[in-house]
Amino acid sequence: MKVAVFSTKAYDRQFLSAANSPNQHELVFFEPRLNRDTAILAAGFPAVCVFVHDQVDAATLEILASGGTQLVVLRCAGFNNVDLQAAADLKITVVRVPAYSPYGVAEHAVGLILSLNRKIHHAYNRVREGNFSLTGLLGFNLNGRTVGIIGTGKIGLILGQIMKGFGCQLLAYDVYRSSELEAMGGKYVELPELFANSDIISLHCPLTPETHHLINAEAIEKMKPRVMLINTSRGALIDTQAVIEGLKSCQIGSLGVDVYEQESDLFFEDLSGEIIQDDVFQRLTTFPNVLITGHQAFFTEEALQNIADTTFANITDVEQGRSCPNEVRAQS
Ligand code: NAD
Numbered sequence: 001m002k003v004a005v006f007s008t009k010a011y012d013r014q015f016l017s018a019a020n021s022p023n024q025h026e027l028v029f030f031e032p033r034l035n036r037d038t039a040i041l042a043a044g045f046p047a048v049c050v051f052v053h054d055q056v057d058a059a060t061l062e063i064l065a066s067g068g069t070q071l072v073v074l075r076c077a078g079f080n081n082v083d084l085q086a087a088a089d090l091k092i093t094v095v096r097v098p099a100y101s102p103y104g105v106a107e108h109a110v111g112l113i114l115s116l117n118r119k120i121h122h123a124y125n126r127v128r129e130g131n132f133s134l135t136g137l138l139g140f141n142l143n144g145r146t147v148g149i150i151g152t153g154k155i156g157l158i159l160g161q162i163m164k165g166f167g168c169q170l171l172a173y174d175v176y177r178s179s180e181l182e183a184m185g186g187k188y189v190e191l192p193e194l195f196a197n198s199d200i201i202s203l204h205c206p207l208t209p210e211t212h213h214l215i216n217a218e219a220i221e222k223m224k225p226r227v228m229l230i231n232t233s234r235g236a237l238i239d240t241q242a243v244i245e246g247l248k249s250c251q252i253g254s255l256g257v258d259v260y261e262q263e264s265d266l267f268f269e270d271l272s273g274e275i276i277q278d279d280v281f282q283r284l285t286t287f288p289n290v291l292i293t294g295h296q297a298f299f300t301e302e303a304l305q306n307i308a309d310t311t312f313a314n315i316t317d318v319e320q321g322r323s324c325p326n327e328v329r330a331q332s
Helices: 010-019 058-066 084-089 102-118 120-128 154-165 179-183 191-197 217-222 240-248 279-285 301-319
Strands: 002-005 026-029 047-050 071-074 093-095 146-150 169-173 200-203 227-231 252-257 290-292
Touching (some): 010 026, 010 301, 102 120, 102 154, 102 290, 169 191, 191 217, 217 240, 240 252, 240 279
Parallel strands (some): 002 026, 071 093, 146 169, 146 200, 200 227
16 A cells, blocks of 8 residues: 655654565655644545644544545554544545553553652763752652553553562552452552542543543542652643642652643654753753653563564554454544
């Protein structure tokens, strides 16, 4: 199939090209993101391949459909950037990669926890400048602490396993209970109980209308003073302004985020030397107890290989008229 690949970086080209052997599909790589302004580039392509910041809204889908596109291939798990109802109305099939790096994301969340707790990001700079003082680097033992996991799907469960290995107690909240989480000693509780009793809270649920700003001022007020908050899921799970207030009052002891509500204006691009216009993001970066990474939790060799392999399996399923297990449909 002829596929227009949007939001292409060098690493996408490398892994997709290698997995597309022996040139099963015709790939044309475009650097811009897919949106209503760039959709015209896909005219004549039966398939487009997109990532997390492409805007596959109704207007974009209409332009794609008029150019002959019948398939949107997400090379990510989340599909909150796709108007699934509009796609269905236009008879455009949408497929995704449901799991490409659950270990990578969970391990990155642990990286944020360890770095924030032991202030490794500060220690790194201090030692390079000849400052060997320990003042301000005091951490706490993870052993015996309580970790609250919101969303115990693939990533949340792996985080549970890892934190259990550190000797942590696990509290969990999900709309569905996982027997695996319970088998490792985790306890499902309602959100207020999780907020009140967790030393570390890590978010692993999808962004939906129900979970939008799940962490708001009211939730933060219920948390243990000096709680550590980790978000590797989606930026809009957190009301950033409320979190900034929580950091200023020290109700939040530390914050580690790999995602940010307005990240599409920033992440994945080299903006060094440019003036960042987002004052909320800039305020976040001023806190010594905030660690931000730019949506890199998934970014492992295994993930890029999985993304490429699943992407081509999805395209081939649709091309050959087979039902694709990774199709996503609008909820009726
Ligand atoms: P998953 O579908 O396996 O698990 C999600 C869990 O959230 C499910 O158990 C589901 O029941 C639960 N859930 C749904 N609605 C909920 C609600 N209202 N409250 C609480 N729990 C709810 O997904 P996953 O593979 O574990 O991924 C989790 C999230 O991680 C994805 O939605 C995605 O946004 C994010 N993600 C981030 C990166 C990254 O690089 N930072 C990479 C992959 C995925």
